[in-house]
Amino acid sequence: MEKLLEYNPILLALGATLFTWFLTAAGASMVFFFKSINKKILNSMLGFAAGVMIAASFWSLLKPAIEMAEAQGDIPWKPAVIGFLAGGAFLLLIDKILPHLHMGLSIDKAEGIPTTWQRSILLVLAITLHNIPEGLAVGVAFGALANNPDMGILTGAIALAMGIGLQNFPEGAAVSIPLRREGLSRWKAFNYGQLSGIVEPMAGVLGAYLVLTIEPLLPYALSFAAGAMIFVVVEELIPESQRGNETDLSTIGAMLGFATMMLLDVALG
Template sequence: MIVQVLLGLLIPFAGTTAGSACVVFMKNELKDKVQRALTGFASGVMVAASIWSLLIPAMTQSEETMGRLAFMPAVVGFWLGILFLLLLDCVIPHLHMHAEKAEGPKSKLKRTTMMVLAVTLHNIPEGMAVGVVYAGVITGSGIVTVGGALALALGIAIQNFPEGAIISMPLHSEGVSKTRAFLYGTLSGAVEPVGAFLTIIAAGLVVPAMPYLLSFAAGAMMYVVVEELIPEMSSGEHSNIGVIMFAMGFTLMMALDVALG
């Protein structure tokens, strides 16, 4: 069990690292359509994971004790996740891709540092999501299976690959060396296993709160999708590639969860 949990925590981080390595092997920066496609795919994976791996299990666990009100913990946890990410968005200075003006409080941080912080913000809810499902496996809640937890870890690893490339390659185009760009991209994903581990500890102490924790992670992930990824996917000249890749990411994650769960 311990080995399975450790692998589950490291799989998403491996996805980010592999994506960041693209800067070493590719000479040119990612084209706009490619970035839109990768962002759309990542969005689809995150939305499907929020529904099948987090919200549905949260409501399923609440059915026995709350009946028709089983949606309440999911609603409360979802909103707490949204507000938590909104708070982080307001207090941490960060710069999104293709943006000229940084968000959050005024800061003297370098442009590249704030770009890394923006991606790191994305990875916080993903790490929490992996942590909470593996906490469910460890505590034997019965809602989350080992296969379901693995499906979520694999899905997030798949969508982390393009995220790693999307952060490292633009950093290189900003003048950062390939080695540093790879390092920054990798470090942006390091928050995931750390966040997952901390979530496992917290969830293990508060088993009855599992539905709230699952939906909290879902709300945080949905905030990232709607506030950041979808606008990036749709910015600039009109293109349908982002929507198509969103659908592909969504169906892949849905299939993984059902097949392995």
């Protein structure tokens, strides 16, 4: 693993986010085996994804941001608070602009700029929206290696990529299988499902590049990614996972997701 420290952080970020995208595609491939997905299972999967993102926001992003700010002689809480709120505001802006539709809702409940796009496109864009901060988070985590090629930072970035990838698998299935139920062919549903994750490598490379270009930006960038992820969790994942009567399953899924990401980050980072 020490040899990885010799590679360009941007290339590492690209490799890591290609891995997370691959797991999205692997999850989307479940549409070739199943035509429908049980609502209880879907809610549990969405809850798990929410738990992973909440844990990653603190253990992999906010906590390191506070520690880095303190090491740089800055007020420890300042980059964390400013970056966190900026990340949420950025996602709020995209949420208001990008046309998208949450799962289980009729097309008249579509958000963003009014459009005549098909329902399937709007459903995919809803998932694509919260893959942006996930890719950005992984990219920023690997970009931190440029200024401090430490094994702890590397393993922490790897843990984050593993956690994001882990929750991308059920997320990919949660996109493609409902699309199949909407009437799309299996191949088209798979393509739409895996395309929802292709923004992660793009956001990952951008995040790593920005950190490499502007070194003092790192604590703010980590906090920005955390704020964007928490916005997605509260705005989309938790409400969607709580639809129906079996809310305990989505809550248990969230607890397991948090515990899994915390274990990965503490054990590896």
